[in-house]
Amino acid sequence: MLQNYLKIAWRNLLKNKLYSFINIFGLAIGLTCFLLITLYVVDELSYDRQFKDAERIYRINSDIKFGGAEQRMAVSSDPFGATLKKDYAEVEQYVRLYANNSRRFIKKGSEFLIENNCLHADSTLLDVFPLNILEGDSKKVLAEPNTLIISQTAAQKYFGSTSAVGKTLTVGLQNPVEYKVTAVYEDMPTNAHFQTDMFFPFKNINDYKFDNFLSHNFYTYIKLREGVDYKQFEKKFDVVVDKYILPQAKAFMDIKSMDDFKKGGNYLKYSLTPLLDIHLKSDRIYEIGPNSDIQYVYIFSVVALFLLLIACINFMNLSTARSANRAKEVGIRKVMGTQRNSLIMQFMSESVLTSYLAFVIALVITILLIPSFNEIAGKQFTTQSLFQPQYLPFLVLLPLIVGVLAGYYPSFFLSSFRPIEVLKSKLNANFRRSNFRNALVTFQFVTSLVLVISTFIIYRQLNYIQHKNLGFSKDQILVVTGTSSLRDNNNVFKEEVKKMAGVKNATFAGFLPVANSSRSDNTFSTEAVFNTQNSFNMQAWEIDEDYIPTLDMEILKGRNFSKAFSTDSSGIILNEQAAKLIGFDDPIGKKLYINNGNPNDVEALTVVGLVKNFHYSSMREAVGPLCFRYGRSAWVTAFKINTEEPQTLIKQIEAKWKVFAPEMPFNYHFMNESFDEMYRAEQRIGQISLIFAGLTVLIACLGLFGLITYIAEQRTKEIGVRKVLGASIWSIVQLLSKDFLKLVCLAFVIASPLAYYAMSTWLKDFAFKTDISLWVFVVAGIVILLIALLTVSYQAIKAALMNPVKSLKTE
Known part of the structure; x- marks a missing residue:
């Protein structure tokens, strides 16, 4: 019996090639995304579970x-x-x-x-x-x-x-x-x-x-x-x-x-x-390594399920919409004595067969996409990751579950036809209109719109971060690491490179306002005797006299450190937030005190300058109090360059390095790369959201294309009659398209508040963030509407241009 079901299912797939392609391709895309996201989510949830008794470690x-x-x-x-x-x-x-x-x-x-x-x-x-x-x-x-x-x-x-x-x-x-x-x-x-x-x-x-x-x-x-x-x-x-x-x-x-x-x-x-x-x-400061966020696991899990669900919805829509083509088959089978359970099994077999065919294609696509997905998601998955023994039952059952989910409603719907109504052709009018089918189409476009709007806002936030005035210059800053290994020659190396054409300035920069740079907290006081009223914590960075000009920071009051002032060894430069926290309107000349680890070792520091606030950590955090002390943190040296051929300059710097330290490796990077690293998670979210949003729209439009193609087939004679009676091409296109475009507009109304809430919650993680503008929603709505219009219009225009003689000559 099962063999017979599968044989009939295979014949139906071959008979209706276009709709079979849409169903299989849509399901394959959905399954591919589901498999990739499942790999990501399972890996994220598996962190540290390999350690014995991990649940007892804190x-x-x-x-x-x-x-x-x-x-x-x-x-x-x-x-x-x-x-x-x-x-x-x-x-x-x-x-x-x-x-x-x-x-x-x-x-x-x-x-x-x-x-x-x-x-x-x-x-x-x-x-x-x-x-x-x-x-x-x-x-x-x-x-x-x-x-x-x-x-x-x-x-x-x-x-x-x-x-x-x-x-x-x-x-x-x-x-x-x-x-x-x-x-x-x-x-x-x-x-x-x-x-x-x-x-x-x-x-x-x-x-x-x-x-x-x-x-x-x-x-x-x-x-x-x-x-x-x-x-x-x-x-x-x-x-x-x-x-x-x-x-x-x-x-x-x-x-x-x-x-x-x-x-x-x-x-x-x-x-x-x-x-x-x-x-x-955990999102605390001084984490031992880069962490992720449970929010993204939730988001990706929901997106994966929705993508798969949208693909299943396509199958449901096309199966129920094309029910007229199967109605007489069902009627005749029932008259011949076939039980409803057998019909359900027949239609369910078609669905499961479609699902398994799509799954095979999805596996191939997933294997091909794993390297690209690794690059985007920052993972190290291999083909073996997908076929681990514990995953095999999941891989076998997934297409079965998807097939049953996608075929459940169509199977019961198609098997419910009454033979007498089918054979008298009384069902056709009802096939074109279905509130349930309209609800499914609306759901597809709600999901698509939420993802498109969210992607717009994520990229707006990333653009905001990239172009906001940071209080320093991160561009064209070449950072050479390990310069402390030059020992007594590190200052000579710095000055020699500084003389090269294309190098504007240089500074020892063990402390930098980017990821993976040094940080140092200290307790300060406005009085020599520390108490809870006059003491506070703030960042204290050692810099040389070239640091502020090299990074293009702005001195608001006072002056920068200078070799000309021997007293600068006990000088200090505050940022605006530190001065505000202390309550200094004009901090220049004021005294601060620091304890050097011994109750009797209190050092007095004189404020010589006030620097404009700069973002020395991620924009998820507000700018905190910070001060500069005169010194030299020489683990890295930063060079401000201005050249159209940076690689040529880098080779010259490397040659100079080999003169002073031939046994040491020459390592460098650009400061904007470290800056981007602070927002790597957001960049990955943006890329993945863009891909998923595009795939969601593609799957939804595939379903829409299938529906409009089927409806145009069903209304071929109606279109021919209307054309004979003088209907214009535009009026026929409008007739076939308006119902679908209404659904897209309804989806926009539903999706907008959902996207606003989701993105407002996401942006709460940032102390500095872009605004959620109305135009983002309008543009997203117009984009989706145009895509839907193009999808529907192609088939509608094709139907409207058909010669009415061909559609009416069989009457």
Whole structure:
């Protein structure tokens, strides 16, 4: 019986080639998008799940408001984890990761390579994050100074094989240290929220004063025992604050109690973020790696379902619209004794067969598109990713589910015809009009319009970010990294390059207002004795006298740093937000005080300048207080260039680099690339939204084309009669098109408020954002209306131009 159903289904597909193509092609597009988005969503949701007991691992966060400046940080103080383990039995283990000294110069042969993502970790690392150790003793990792563990990729890179245990690496330039490799671990999976190829021991952190509860520089993870409610455990942090943090705070400032601290509008809170929530639900400053956003998972999931649903709707619409062609078949079958269940199975078989044919095409398209999708989505999927054993049941069942979903309504609709009405031809008038079919068409265009409007607004926001006055110049800034490796020659290198044609200026720029640059928070006070009323936190960056002119920043009052003023070593330049926070109308000449880590070591700083606010972090955040101090952070050097042949200039700079450091690699990038990196997620969303919006419109128009083609066939004789009676081509086109265009207009009315709400919610993540203009909705509506009009008009005009003699001669 099933074989017979499939044979008849195949014959019907071949008999109606145009409608079969529209159905199969539309479903294939929908299934392709669904498969790609499913890969993306499953990967996003899988982050950190490979770690054993991941559901019991949490990161400690810090929330600080002090002197009006607020910070939500992904880091905490170095003794916090050990204190929790010592005082509370609920904590099974803890581990700290330290990333402040993440760059390392590693010697390979006669040259040095730069490793940009090294981490220091406690010897408890594997107790919390059980990496797969390929070689070495997992119980002794990072227990001794001058040891390290490396990934298999690093082992291959430096030793040519994973047999690296017992071998040494020379680390550092000025005071090189020999580190012994004690273990090699399998490369960390790409779906871990932090990545590194090298772990160094905590005992080799030499430039940090430990046991300081007031300094927040460590990523601290705790593993709670089974059955512990982390929300209840968080409540014990207040005890830790009173018992350990308050005494240290009293040594630095006049503070009686935490209640006294809070009365000034301040707070110090600690919280836990589940490990499995970090990648998608954490957006704190100083995240250990780039995170994503759960919003995008929700959005993509909904878009994938809607695309598939729209493709299914096309099948429903065409199947029900063409029901007149199958009506007599149904009538005769019923008269001959065929049961309704058999008819349902017949029509359902056609639907499932169509779905499986579309699925095969979708698989081929998906495999071909995976490299391009990886580039857009920032993933590393392969064909094997699609055919993992756990996905095979899903791949087998998906087309079956889609086939049943798409064919369910048409099957019951077609099998419900009464034989006597069918054979008397009493159904034709009802086939052309269907409220249900109109509702489905409207839904398709509502979805299309929401996506088109959203895409317009996303690109407007990206354009706003690119063209907003940032308070500095990001264009034509060439950043050379690792210049501190030049040691005593870094200033000579800077000045030599500065003399080259096409180089306008140069500065040491360890701190830059772009992603992945250094940041430094410090506590300042308006008085020598710190208290909760006169103290506040702000960013403090070390810059040289060339920094402000190189980045085209604007000095509003006072002056820039200068070698001519020996007192500038104790000078400070504030941004507008810092001056506003402090309450200085004219800050020039005013004093600020900073504590250098010792209650008795308070340094007085004199404000020498006021710089215009500039966006030193993402536009998702408001501009915070910041100051410049005179110094030299020489890890990178930034050059302002002005040349039509930048690659020629770069080769000249590289040649100069090789003169001073022939053993060191020459690395560079442009500052606008780092700026764009801050908004990579939004750019990907924009690209993907544009693609999905286009595909949604295409699928909807395919269905519309099929419907208008069928209706034109059904009304061929009516059109011929109207033409004989004098109807114009335009009036016939209008007759065939107006109902569909009304549906598009109705879709616009429904879609506009939905798109407005969705985009208003999305834009709330930005402190600086574009406005949602009315013209965006109007343009989107006109675009969709024109596309629908072109789709409908082609077939309508074709029908209107038909010779009426051909359509009437059979009467």
